[in-house]
Amino acid sequence: MNNTEDLDHASSLLLVRDAMNRTTADLPALPDLSGPARAQGLRRRARVRAAIGGGVLTVVAVAVAGAVALPDSGWGATGIGVAAQPSDSRPQPQPPVHLEPSPGESSMADLPADERARQEQFQNRAVPVLQGLLPEGVGTLQRTDLSVRLYQGTKDGKTFTVVFSVRPTGSDTDPRTCLEVKGRTCKKGALPDGTEVIASTSPVNDGDVTESRIFxxxxxxxxxxxxxxHDASHTSAPVTNDQLLTLAKAxxxxxxxxxxxxxxVEEAQKILPAGE
Known part of the structure; x- marks a missing residue:
């Protein structure tokens, strides 16, 4: 490669570097978020990074196209010499929402280290599964550090508490029934093996909002x-009986x-005799 070609090559690389710097220079700094707002901040950060990546790729493509058009340049579209690196697309566990226990209530922080790690691992497995199966209205799901069964969904400033429980019990009796009373709606479904599933939507608080559940x-x-x-905004749980029955079969x-x-990951449920 002669001196003219070296200069052309170096000039093209400087053009790409300058364009990349200008692409990211005007982006505002992201605030430090915590608690339920962290997930929204992470989504914003991901969108910004995606926009940056798209802009940089466009600039690189234009520069390469220009380099190809240079007469006697001696290098083509692969001449920049930057190899594509594989990205790790696996979802990374997010920090939990911190919830203070009520007086006399224990939290996951009180558990032995090994048991706490085991329960957190289960939560981290559960979050992406539930996120993919619950409707969009529930928002971005996060685990909490109060209880292995407790999660929070956040969307548009509204927080919906999600409780997912698999609790051992010594009783073979299913205590739940499908009764439509006091505004409660109920629907039955079945798992692939025929196990009956009950879904219900019930008025709570003053009756102006509803809670939905399966059992x-x-x-x-x-x-x-x-x-x-979400009590503060008087917003009912954004999930229907049919959606929960579909989730249960997934x-x-x-x-x-x-x-x-x-x-x-939960303590066994105690069944007390009637009257105790």
Whole structure:
């Protein structure tokens, strides 16, 4: 390569570098977010990074096209010499929402280190599964550090409490029934193996909002998933009975249930005799 070609090559690389710097220079700094707002900030950051990536790729493509058009340049579209690097698209666990326990209430922080790590691992498995199966209205799901069964969905400033429980019990009796009373609507469904699932939507608080839940018995455990309303905005749980019945039959959800039934992450449910 002669001196003229060296200069052309260097000039093209400087053009690309300058364009990349200008693409990112005017982007505002992102605030440090915590708690339920962290997920929204992470989504914004991801969108910004995607926009930056798209802009840089466009600039590089234009520069390369110009380089190809240079007479006797001696290098083509691969001449920049930057090899594409594989990206890790696996979702990374997000920090939990911190919730202070009520007086006399314990939290996951009180658990032995090994047990706490095991429960957090289960939560991190559950979050992407539930996120993919719950409707968009529930928002971005996060685990909490208060209880292994407790999660929060956040969207448009509204927080919906999600409780996912697989609790061992010594009773073979299913205590739930499908009764439509006091404004409660109820629907039955079935798992692929024929196990009955009950979904219900019930008025709560002053009756102006509703909570939705499913319940079924699996092997040695009682399984339930509920979505609570956002009280401050008087917004009902954004999920229907049909959506919950569909969720219950999903293989990924049932895998979580099977795992928690085989290796419980909750204490066994105590069944007290009537009158006690």
């Amino acid at each position: 079924f018995r699996y092997n040695k455990s009682n399984v339930s998933l509920s979505v609570s309303p 293989p990924a959800f049932l895998d979580l249930v099977k795992s928690a039934d085989a290796e419980p």
